[in-house]
Amino acid sequence: MSKTPLTNVAALAAIGLAAAGLAPAEPAFASDQLTITSFGGAYQAAERKALFEPYAMQAGVKITEDGYNGEFAKISAMVESKSVTWDVVDADANATIRLCADGVLETIDWKKLGLDRTRFTDGNKYDCGVPNTIYATVLAYDKDKLPNGPKTIADLFDVQKFPGKRGLLRSPFGNLEWALIADGVQFKDVYKVLNTSEGVDRAFKKLDTIKKDILWWQTNAQPPQLLADGQVIMTSAGNGRIYDANKNSGKHFEIVWDAQELGMNVWTIPNGGPRRDAAYKFIAFAGSPQAQANQTNYSSYGPANKDAIVHVDPAILPHLPTTPDHMANALQVDPAFWADKGDDLRQRFTAWLAK
Known part of the structure; x- marks a missing residue:
């Protein structure tokens, strides 16, 4: 399986941004930044290639990455102390339900997001998350x-x-x-x-x-x-x-x-973050069918957006858990x-x- 060429990545990013109502931007100013936290390793490396780099290039946003092992306490402590530094967090579904009930995570406004909740696997189960990978x-x-x-x-x-x-x-x-x-x-x-x-x-x-x-x-x-x-x-x-x-x-x-x-990982927004609107724009891009399909070029996790599967390379399908x-x-x-x-x-x- 070959990785998607950079030109194709950029094209996918442009499509996803158009779907999210975004236009390519000029190079980022210092204030145009976003901190995204995920699980590290090969998984986050795949997100970097499929999502972070294309989005940063097209939206003119500087993305800073952080990593964690899915601990509840780190997110809760940030919100409780009103010192949120993570704008977007890729979280496990189990953690998302619990943190949502505790008021730690933003309730997702799907209209603001511009995505169809019904097109996501188990999308109705997560009030505070947008399904990312299975x-x-x-x-x-x-x-x-x-x-x-x-x-x-x-x-x-x-x-x-x-x-x-x-x-x-x-x-x-x-x-x-x-x-x-x-x-x-x-x-x-x-x-x-x-x-x-x-x-x-x-x-x-x-x-x-x-x-x-x-x-x-x-x-x-x-x-x-x-x-x-x-x-x-x-x-x-x-x-x-x-x-x-x-x-x-x-x-x-x-x-x-x-x-x-x-299991499922979902995109979440900690309550009280300083860049809420920017977080929504990134998740709108990351949740698009094209972007989720592009992730399968770098990792063997299934896309949660049901409309993504038609964009997946047939050679990759046998390696996905969702076949x-x-x-x-x-x-x-x-x-x-x-x-x-x-x-x-x-x-x-x-x-x-x-x-």
């Missing part, structure tokens, strides 16, 4: 080290067939869902079961079966490195990180497209469930780890 947490392994690797999520829990360490995020998020699926719960019933104390007990009991074989990771950059170093035989990971390792580092990692957990073949066996993570139950489950998880 990612998948997947099970992955190194074909060079494990030629006959796992085929289903149940294999993650089969230490007889696949002895060795497996990597998992140090969090109940996603792991409880996989535990229930591996224990026979149907996708459609996962959150119904997990919403009961018996279901939570069942999930932790399944995790008990591999607890001593788990190597816990905490940042998204870790899983590919754990595989490359041979510290684990399989690991949960963001699909984009695995794709990037194969494409740009020559790895031969394989994704198990079974029970992949679909029909992959969607057929995917679990849509429920952000409302985690916004409601997350604190209790994290406390339970911490206690479980300490046992």
Whole structure:
């Protein structure tokens, strides 16, 4: 897969800006700036190429980037202290729902944005966010080290067939869902079961079966490195990180497209930011079909704008979690469930780890 030439990037940017009611501008003055915060790594590098650089060039805005690991507290502290320095934040859907309820984020005015909310996947679920990318947490392994690797999520829990360490995020998020699926719960019933104390007990009991074989990771950059170093035989990971390792580092990692957990990142505006209008203009551009399609030239995350898919290079489609073949066996993570139950489950998880 080749990257879009700069001339095409500029053309896409111009189209997106026209859709957002913006015109190319003269070079930026010092006051014409925007601070955008995202998750770093290959993901933010893709946003830089597909969104930040084209927008800065066409709108005449200087973009300053910052990075974080999705922590709630950083955004909340800025808003509470009235010292907001992040104009636009790419946030996880679960965090967005919670921060919106707490009044930390701006309620999105879709009329001001100039985008059709109904054309965004789950657009009606986020009062304080504009859906950006759809990612998948997947099970992955190194074909060079494990030629006959796992085929289903149940294999993650089969230490007889696949002895060795497996990597998992140090969090109940996603792991409880996989535990229930591996224990026979149907996708459609996962959150119904997990919403009961018996279901939570069942999930932790399944995790008990591999607890001593788990190597816990905490940042998204870790899983590919754990595989490359041979510290684990399989690991949960963001699909984009695995794709990037194969494409740009020559790895031969394989994704198990079974029970992949679909999540979403959304563009948000912290309340009280000094450049609210500029933030809206950027999000209008970033949410356009052309801009979201352009992101797939640099990362393997699916566009949240449904109208973007017709602009995606057909060669890229098989690598996106939102292709029909992959969607057929995917679990849509429920952000409302985690916004409601997350604190209790994290406390339970911490206690479980300490046992």
